[in-house]
Amino acid sequence: MTVRKLPVIGFAVLMALTSLGASAQSAQGSPQGAASGEVPKAPPTTKQAKALIAERFKAADADHDGKLTRDEAQAxxxxxYANFDKIDAKKSGTVTERQIGSYWMKKTKDQMQKEDPIWN
Incomplete structure (x- = not known):
């Protein structure tokens, strides 16, 4: 069961790490007590996560060539951008959406293994 959750968790981590900060700004404006009684939102499905990542990648890809340069990633x-050298394993100076997804999936899998080595 844990293996099936890995893609969803990986994409959820990726979305959280690549967010543009809009959710952080709205959370800062709400009182602390308001969120404590609410049920946390379920993580998105793999399909939803892929769509959101694709949307953000497309917005960041200024020249629409299917690759992000270091400057496009920074913007x-x-x-x-913070992990650009790790993601760009081929050292081509650009990263693709697929490379980003692969990097974050591996990072998530490594973290899960570290947290619970028996089940992962």
Whole structure:
């Protein structure tokens, strides 16, 4: 069961790390007590996560060539920029949406293994 959750968790982590900060700004404006009684939102499905990542990648890809340069990543996906050298394993100077997804999936899998090595 844990193996099936891995893609969803990976995409959820990716979405959280690549967010543009809009949700953080809205959370700062709400009182602390308001969110404590609410049920947390379920993580998005894999399909929803892929769509959101694709949307953010498309917005960050200024020249629409299917690749992000370091400058495009810095402007549109700050967490990708912060990990650009790790994601760009081929050292081509650009990263694709697929490379970003692969990097975050591996990172999530490694974290899950570290947290619970028996089940992962």
């Amino acid at each position: 549109g996906m700050p967490q990708v």
